[in-house]
Amino acid sequence: MDVLVIGNGMAGYKFCEKMLYKSNPHSVRLTVFGEEPRPAYDRVHLSSYFSGTSAEALMLAPAGWYLDNDIDLHTGELVVAIDRERKLVTTQHGKTAAYDKLILATGSAAFVPPIPGTEKDGVFVYRTIEDLEAMTAYAPKARRAAVIGGGLLGLEAAKAVLDLGLEAHVVEFAPRLMPRQLDEAGSRVLQRKLEALGIGIHLGKNTAAIEGETGISRMVFTDGTALEVDMVIISAGIKPRDELAARAGLAVGPRGGIVVDDLLRTSDPDIYAVGECALHKGMVYGLVAPGYEMADVVATNLTGGSKVFTGFDMSTKLKLIGVDVASFGDPFCVSVAHHPVVLEDSVKGVYKRINVSADGRQLLGGILVGEAESYNMLLQTVKNALPLPPAPEDLILGARGRGDGGSSVMRLPDEALICSCEGVSKGTVCRAVAEKDLSDVKGIKACTKAGTGCGGCLPMLSDLLTEALKAQGKTVRKTLCEHFDYTRQELFDLIRVKGIRGYDHLLTEHGKGYGCEICKPAVASMLASIWNEMILRQATIQDTNDRYLANIQRGGTYSVVPRVPGGEITPEKLVTIGQVAQKYGLYCKITGGQRIDLFGARVDQLPGIWEELIAAGFESGHAYGKALRTVKSCVGSTWCRFGVQDSVGFAIEIEERYKGLRAPHKLKSAVSGCVRECAEAQSKDFGIIATEKGWNLYVGGNGGAKPQHALLLAADLDKDTCIRYIDRFLMFYIKTAEPLARTAAWLNKLEGGIDYLRDVVVHDALGIGAQLEQEMQGLVNTYRCEWREVVENPQLRSRFAHFVNTPEPDPTIQFQEDRGQRFPVKW
Amino acid sequence: MNTITTDITWFRAAPVEAFPENGGACIKLGNDQIAVFNFTARNEWYACQNLCPHKMQMILSRGIIGDTCGEPKVACPFHKKNFSLTTGENLNGEDYRIKVYPVKVENGEVFVGVGNEISDQW
Numbered sequence: 042m043d044v045l046v047i048g049n050g051m052a053g054y055k056f057c058e059k060m061l062y063k064s065n066p067h068s069v070r071l072t073v074f075g076e077e078p079r080p081a082y083d084r085v086h087l088s089s090y091f092s093g094t095s096a097e098a099l100m101l102a103p104a105g106w107y108l109d110n111d112i113d114l115h116t117g118e119l120v121v122a123i124d125r126e127r128k129l130v131t132t133q134h135g136k137t138a139a140y141d142k143l144i145l146a147t148g149s150a151a152f153v154p155p156i157p158g159t160e161k162d163g164v165f166v167y168r169t170i171e172d173l174e175a176m177t178a179y180a181p182k183a184r185r186a187a188v189i190g191g192g193l194l195g196l197e198a199a200k201a202v203l204d205l206g207l208e209a210h211v212v213e214f215a216p217r218l219m220p221r222q223l224d225e226a227g228s229r230v231l232q233r234k235l236e237a238l239g240i241g242i243h244l245g246k247n248t249a250a251i252e253g254e255t256g257i258s259r260m261v262f263t264d265g266t267a268l269e270v271d272m273v274i275i276s277a278g279i280k281p282r283d284e285l286a287a288r289a290g291l292a293v294g295p296r297g298g299i300v301v302d303d304l305l306r307t308s309d310p311d312i313y314a315v316g317e318c319a320l321h322k323g324m325v326y327g328l329v330a331p332g333y334e335m336a337d338v339v340a341t342n343l344t345g346g347s348k349v350f351t352g353f354d355m356s357t358k359l360k361l362i363g364v365d366v367a368s369f370g371d372p373f374c375v376s377v378a379h380h381p382v383v384l385e386d387s388v389k390g391v392y393k394r395i396n397v398s399a400d401g402r403q404l405l406g407g408i409l410v411g412e413a414e415s416y417n418m419l420l421q422t423v424k425n426a427l428p429l430p431p432a433p434e435d436l437i438l439g440a441r442g443r444g445d446g447g448s449s450v451m452r453l454p455d456e457a458l459i460c461s462c463e464g465v466s467k468g469t470v471c472r473a474v475a476e477k478d479l480s481d482v483k484g485i486k487a488c489t490k491a492g493t494g495c496g497g498c499l500p501m502l503s504d505l506l507t508e509a510l511k512a513q514g515k516t517v518r519k520t521l522c523e524h525f526d527y528t529r530q531e532l533f534d535l536i537r538v539k540g541i542r543g544y545d546h547l548l549t550e551h552g553k554g555y556g557c558e559i560c561k562p563a564v565a566s567m568l569a570s571i572w573n574e575m576i577l578r579q580a581t582i583q584d585t586n587d588r589y590l591a592n593i594q595r596g597g598t599y600s601v602v603p604r605v606p607g608g609e610i611t612p613e614k615l616v617t618i619g620q621v622a623q624k625y626g627l628y629c630k631i632t633g634g635q636r637i638d639l640f641g642a643r644v645d646q647l648p649g650i651w652e653e654l655i656a657a658g659f660e661s662g663h664a665y666g667k668a669l670r671t672v673k674s675c676v677g678s679t680w681c682r683f684g685v686q687d688s689v690g691f692a693i694e695i696e697e698r699y700k701g702l703r704a705p706h707k708l709k710s711a712v713s714g715c716v717r718e719c720a721e722a723q724s725k726d727f728g729i730i731a732t733e734k735g736w737n738l739y740v741g742g743n744g745g746a747k748p749q750h751a752l753l754l755a756a757d758l759d760k761d762t763c764i765r766y767i768d769r770f771l772m773f774y775i776k777t778a779e780p781l782a783r784t785a786a787w788l789n790k791l792e793g794g795i796d797y798l799r800d801v802v803v804h805d806a807l808g809i810g811a812q813l814e815q816e817m818q819g820l821v822n823t824y825r826c827e828w829r830e831v832v833e834n835p836q837l838r839s840r841f842a843h844f845v846n847t848p849e850p851d852p853t854i855q856f857q858e859d860r861g862q863r864f865p866v867k868w
Numbered sequence: 869m870n871t872i873t874t875d876i877t878w879f880r881a882a883p884v885e886a887f888p889e890n891g892g893a894c895i896k897l898g899n900d901q902i903a904v905f906n907f908t909a910r911n912e913w914y915a916c917q918n919l920c921p922h923k924m925q926m927i928l929s930r931g932i933i934g935d936t937c938g939e940p941k942v943a944c945p946f947h948k949k950n951f952s953l954t955t956g957e958n959l960n961g962e963d964y965r966i967k968v969y970p971v972k973v974e975n976g977e978v979f980v981g982v983g984n985e986i987s988d989q990w
């Protein structure tokens with residue numbers, strides 16, 4: 042059978058791939074004519090071509106693939122005529138080829154509205170690699186560019202404009218952005234986000250003309266206003282490429298598109314149309330997934346199978362622009378009875394809407410702006426008509442409290458489509474994991490092709506993998522990275538038992554390759570927690586903040602945070618901080634941790650600054666380390682009329698004890714003098730609240746991105762017992778947590794939770810209490826101020842320089858003044 | 869960017885000891901800043917522009933070096949974007965690219981090779 046494909050775009054390519062896969066060898070001869078100069082490439086990720094991804098990298102298959110598979114590919118050949126009588130096509134260069142079955146995969150062209158001026162130099166469309174090449178060539182001559190069209194593609198083009206270094210504007214005819222996907226409120230939230238990115242948004246504007254003498258200088262709108270621009274990108278929709286079909290007498294729709302039935306047959310039963318050129322039940326699908334599905338349907342039917350095309354979901358997620366936007370199912374429900382549930386947080390810039398069916402049982406669709414983490418789950422809930430939880434608002438609020446979130450991927454039925462680009466179901470993924478013994482997402486991609494299209498399902502694949510492995514009774518071992526086949530806990534034990542003191546030693550004996558930015562700092566942290574040696578002995582394995590004992594700031598300067606235990610400070614020390622800040626021109630701020638942060642120090646100034654601070658009795662505050670930060674306090678019984686214990690005194694004692702302690706993540710603490718809790722101890726990794734009888738110890742609290750209250754570990758303790766329990770708790774955490782897991786995250790995952798922890802720490806169920814205390818005491822005894830060591834050691838000190846071939850400071854550091862202080866210039 | 873490199877001029881950077889083992893340091897060449905890495909574990913030297921193209925920060929010399937599947941790389945301290953030290957390509961699949969330079973060591977001195985470049989902006 043001779044099968045001929047016109048168009049070597051995404052759908053045309055997919056058709057070939059499916060045919061090879063489904064047909065018996067040598068039973069089908071495939072010939073492909075493509076107008077573009079190169080073989081099919083990934084148009085969906087076209088924008089990544091902009092600043093470097095090569096045309097090769099975008100290729101769906103290398104040119105050799107066609108040859109290897111006996112596909113007769115002719116690029117740069119526009120087919121100009123179809124002779125349906127003789128079943129013959131002719132190209133513009135006069136080539137002819139015969140077919141038994143003909144597949145039209147001609148895609149679409151950018152729709153250019155009839156506006157005077159669109160023919161001018163400086164007006165572009167956004168569809169092919171050549172279009173992008175033309176834009177990049179023109180951009181250096183331009184300063185401001187406008188995109189006509191505020192839909193998915195228009196916003197992607199706007200991002201491209203920003204990437205080209207131009208001022209970007211979006212002009213949309215409708216009164217809202219992404220009118221096919223978003224409602225008013227969603228559009229408003231998106232608009233604010235885009236404006237914050239520096240994109241000018243002009244809604245409800247109908248372009249009357251693009252004006253300019255040579256090139257273009259402005260756009261004029263029908264309301265009489267105008268916008269000065271020197272480049273315009275038109276992204277106002279697509280126009281199916283049906284001209285060839287129409288000329289051959291095939292039925293086309295009144296507004297374009299080659300009419301097809303459920304088998305994708307055109308009005309000539311030997312001719313099919315797939316992809317963006319096809320008009321199915323009045324719909325042209327401008328997305329890649331339906332095009333792939335169409336290709337699969339035709340390939341199946343041509344190779345003896347049977348399958349029909351039943352339409353496709355138009356759910357989409359905006360990519361690239363740096364703002365999460367998604368819509369799924371029926372986002373508007375204009376003519377369907379439903380209850381919308383809406384969450385709008387104008388502070389965070391989040392808008393979420395879900396449409397619940399009138400009977401409250403089903404999810405119909407929705408819109409997500411500003412945060413689309415739940416997109417995949419929600420989409421699956423719609424597609425599989427999953428039952429809704431009793432309180433549907435949980436779907437967008439996230440489960441509150443510590444219960445099970447309840448939206449686990451395992452709730453999905455096996456047929457749930459996880460990757461719609463490649464049509465891969467949950468069952469297929471889970472089977473592949475089990476049968477092929479897969480252990481990572483890469484393997485799933487290779488075996489099932491899931492996740493190789495738009496990539497939107499990757500987070501879900503990762504969840505599925507974990508769950509599928511668990512279901513097989515395999516524990517999911519979180520190895521550190523490609524260089525170590527061990528978990529953090531295993532490495533921790535190896536280091537301790539074998540007495541390993543250096544990263545290189547550990548890598549040579551127990552790792553492979555040359556290390557990376559994940560394992561080096563993780564190992565550095567373990568070495569510090571175990572041996573407590575000066576970390577700069579192995580400076581180059583430290584994360585940047587630890588390497589320079591200071592937090593790096595925008596612009597490349599650093600901050601200086603002296604320790605102020607418990608937040609208590611003498612007037613003399615305050616004066617010193619002020620003087621040092623004045624001398625070096627540092628910006629001053631009272632931190633949320635009850636101390637003072639001095640910002641804007643150049644790397645070469647750090648040792649000098651610290652020398653002066655240390656002379657005045659200050660020590661490093663470890664604001665840069667995954668280490669103890671601050672122990673906040675409230676004034677307590679010394680001053681406060683309600684205080685029942687001396688919280689400041691205890692806070693200072695605690696901070697002095699654990700200062701310099703390095704852990705998998707940073708550690709914070711606080712001590713409050715009574716139940717009023719002014720020190721916010723219950724939001725800390727370990728917090729202490731005074732009672733009439735002593736102290737209550739709370740653990741596992743967290744502020745930050747996922748706030749969580751600490752849980753009571755033990756009540757009414759005397760000071761010594763309290764400290765012993767903290768010793769045990771901290772050492773147990775340090776030994777068993779994953780890298781960069783705060784105590785809260787660690788406790789949430791700890792099998793048995795707080796009760797188990799209480800067994801270990803309070804009841805000493807593992808019999809390791811004494812050992813943990815002893816190890817902690819060892820660390821306390823070996824504490825030294827890192828900054829003092831640097832200041833006193835000329836060799837370490839000399840590392841604090843920007844250049845090694847000249848003493849000059851970095852000339853690119855710039856400041857601007859505001860409110861009487863200095864700030865780095867914006868990035 | 870089309871860069872046509874003709875021949876290379878070698879600039880003396882600094883003595884070997886100025887560069888920490890398995891780490892980098894920055895040198896100034898005219899108005900340019902170049903990050904030079906002493907990749908002791910591989911017994912190799914690498915050099916690249918000090919400017920991270922992500923947020924235009926003069927910082928790469930302070931990044932952690934290592935490898936991804938054998939490809940030597942540096943991770944920017946700010947947001948951990950990874951760059952190949954042999955090609956300058958971004959290894960996270962993003963569109964950034966940095967310039968890399970040849971390095972040679974002679975008599976305990978490190979030299980960086982800079983081509984006489986004609987670049988046509990885009």
Ligand code: SRM
Pocket residue numbers: 592593594600601602630631632633634635636637638664670671707709724725742743744745746747783
């Ligand atoms: C300066 C300060 C903000 C301020 O102006 O007040 C600050 C500044 C930074 N915080 Fe913070 N945090 C500061 C108090 C807090 C607090 C409040 C507190 O400690 O009482 C919190 C919430 C409490 C908590 O940690 O649970 C807080 C939660 C975070 C987080 C989120 C942690 C989490 O578990 O989600 C990060 C990110 C991280 O550590 O990975 C962070 C990270 C940072 C970094 C280090 C980001 C970075 O890597 O560059 C900031 C740079 C500081 C610098 O350059 O010196 N900062 N940060 C505060 C310094 C306190 C101090 O004296 O040391």
Ligand SMILES: Cc1cc2nc3c(=O)[nH]c(=O)nc-3n(C[C@H](O)[C@H](O)[C@H](O)COP(=O)(O)OP(=O)(O)OC[C@H]3O[C@@H](n4cnc5c(N)ncnc54)[C@H](O)[C@@H]3O)c2cc1C
Pocket residue numbers: 047048049050051052053054074075076077084085086087088118119120121146147148149167168169194197282285315316317318326327328329330332360495
């Ligand atoms: C910048 C951009 C971003 C996108 N992002 C997404 C996204 O995030 N998600 C998504 O789902 N979709 C996205 N799309 C849409 C997606 O790329 C298309 O849906 C998909 O490419 C359609 O495939 P197709 O094969 O039908 O058409 P095309 O890929 O356009 O291929 C058609 C090919 O046929 C050729 N041709 C036409 N007529 C002839 C002829 N007479 N003779 C020979 N050859 C001919 C054309 O030159 C073209 O090469 C995006 C599109 C663009 C431009």
Ligand code: SF4
Pocket residue numbers: none
């Ligand atoms: S909240 Fe964010 S921006 Fe503010 S200091 Fe903390 S990390 Fe920086």
Ligand code: FES
Pocket residue numbers: 920921922923924925944945946947948949
């Ligand atoms: S500045 Fe280098 S990764 Fe962001």
